[in-house]
Amino acid sequence: MSAQILPFASPASACGSSHGECHDPRVADHPCYSKDAHHKYARLHLPVAPACNIQCNYCNRKYDCSNESRPGVVSEVLSPEEAARKVLAVADAIPQLSVVGIAGPGDAFANWPRTSATLRAVKKMLPALKLCLSSNGLNVAPHVGELAELGVDHVTLTINTLEPEIAARIYPWVFWEHKRWRGLEAAEILIREQWRAAAALTAAGVLVKINSVYIPGLNDDELPKISAKAAGMGVAIHNIMPLISDPAHGTHFGLSGQRAPSEEEIESVRARCAAHLPQMGHCHQCRADAVGMLGEDRGAEFAREHLDSLTLDAQAIAARHAAVQASLKAGGGQSWKIAVASADGQRIDQHFGHAEAFRIYESDGQSVKLVALRRTAAYCQGPSDCGDDDAALPKLVQSLADCAAILAVRIGHAPWKKLEQAGIQPVVEHAFASIEASVLAVAQKLLEQVQEAHTKRA
Amino acid sequence: MALSITDRCIDCWACMTVCPNAAIAHVEGLFVIDPQRCTECLGDYAAPQCASICPAEGAIENEWGEALNPPGSLTPAIAGAKES
Structure with missing residues (x-):
């Protein structure tokens, strides 16, 4: 079996927030917002907005390297027509595509005619798609009416401080009402417009996320204040992003030696912010032209030169896209983690209490993949104490908390009950059978349960 | 009298979005002012x-070849760094 063994827990538990989760129903199928959605749905960033109306000290617009994965970076700028074609090509290849966003490489609202033309074309072609935009907030408020009319449901505003003195150290200038402004004047305009945008968007029913770049030593104490103010305005979620300050990128912060925050600093500031607003813990700081599931970038497959040669049947793609989206919403496209007690790695050949490690598989009912090997202390030492409520048992059950089922040769009465209480289905009917076939059968059963539950609800 | 764009242009399109005379075109990957x-x-x-x-210093010049955004005018100074 060619599956890869990951040293730690599964990829799913490596992401997601340790703090307050956002329960807004509008985030449920958005791969960037919901930690449950980002293994299931795909997103596409369209690089149609090249111009920018601000300079940020963490951005160097000259930099464009396709090995880099970070915001503001893009390999080619598309016209609205080319972008619409790209959406169609991606929806054809990846029908799980649920979100199309415009995040630059400049600012979506500094290129409003291109941005709005793109949104219109995309929405007309594939109405099931969610549209989202990302901005510094400077030029958003005048377009909020049109956003609502276009059906844009998510806007991200990057806000790094409430204080003009601090903003002046992050932004050297802004372009506003036909003039370049600098220093404190620029900072005051920017902050005013950002909150005007946030208020107008939430009032119009648009989901608002605030991104903040954490620049240690500069805006540490600003971030909780931003969270508090945003919460009062109905903003849904706050995303603290670590500063990227590699000098090789040529940004002002990179060149002047401004350091990035440590993991501990990020965690600590997120905890402070979580007192006010749900925090996003799995942002991948994607490129402005990212394509695919979160964490992957299949942009190269859909580069302009490949797009030209494709024959795309818009009607057929739209029909299939609508069907796949509906099925995903109905609970299809889900996958489960299933634990297996096996010594030889081929068959289910161990008692639950004897296993010194559990093999963790992931399956959607169609394929099976080994995702982790979890070591554990075998809690049962022999028939004399088998089934006793040992202290090791709760720990063991806890270590399998993310699994939907556990497959073993035998499972004692006490652990059976504990597993069931933890929502993990104990399964012994596949004793000594092949792992792959058994995991597949269990996943298929889980899938049937979800589909039944959904039919009942509908 | 007219302005022109030099090879310090970083190809960001910003100028084209704000020109009131539609005088700027994107020709073969370069921006030019008519x-x-x-x-x-x-x-x-x-x-x-x-x-x-324009975010790029020295990218826009007047008819005498003078930069409208000379070096150092758009980015904060870095202590100890030399102007390139």
Whole structure:
């Protein structure tokens, strides 16, 4: 079996927030917002907005390297027509595509005619798609009416401080009402417009996320204040992003030696912010032209030169896209983690209490993949104490908390009950059978349960 | 009188979005100002719009070859760094 063994827990538990989760129903199928959605749905960033109306000290617009994965970076700028074609090509290849966003490489609202033309074309072609935009907030408020009319449901505003003195150290200038402004004047305009945008968007029913770049030593104490103010305005979620300050990128912060925050600093500031607003813990700081599931970038497959040669049947793609989206919403496209007690790695050949490690598989009912090997202390030492409520048992059950089922040769009465209480289905009917076939059968059963539950609800 | 774009242009498109005379075109990957259409924004705005939004120092020049955004005018100074 060619599956890869990951040293730690599964990829799913490596992401997601340790703090307050956002329960807004509008985030449920958005791969960037919901930690449950980002293994299931795909997103596409369209690089149609090249111009920018601000300079940020963490951005160097000259930099464009396709090995880099970070915001503001893009390999080619598309016209609205080319972008619409790209959406169609991606929806054809990846029908799980649920979100199309415009995040630059400049600012979506500094290129409003291109941005709005793109949104219109995309929405007309594939109405099931969610549209989202990302901005510094400077030029958003005048377009909020049109956003609502276009059906844009998510806007991200990057806000790094409430204080003009601090903003002046992050932004050297802004372009506003036909003039370049600098220093404190620029900072005051920017902050005013950002909150005007946030208020107008939430009032119009648009989901608002605030991104903040954490620049240690500069805006540490600003971030909780931003969270508090945003919460009062109905903003849904706050995303603290670590500063990227590699000098090789040529940004002002990179060149002047401004350091990035440590993991501990990020965690600590997120905890402070979580007192006010749900925090996003799995942002991948994607490129402005990212394509695919979160964490992957299949942009190269859909580069302009490949797009030209494709024959795309818009009607057929739209029909299939609508069907796949509906099925995903109905609970299809889900996958489960299933634990297996096996010594030889081929068959289910161990008692639950004897296993010194559990093999963790992931399956959607169609394929099976080994995702982790979890070591554990075998809690049962022999028939004399088998089934006793040992202290090791709760720990063991806890270590399998993310699994939907556990497959073993035998499972004692006490652990059976504990597993069931933890929502993990104990399964012994596949004793000594092949792992792959058994995991597949269990996943298929889980899938049937979800589909039944959904039919009942509908 | 007209402005022009030099090879310090970083290809970001900002100038084209703000020109009141539609004088800027993207030709084979380069931005060029049509001298017949460029008015340097006289009569429209207090300052030429392309040069007011351009993020690249030295990318926009007047007819005497003077940069409207000379080196050091758009980025904060870095202590100890030499102007390139």
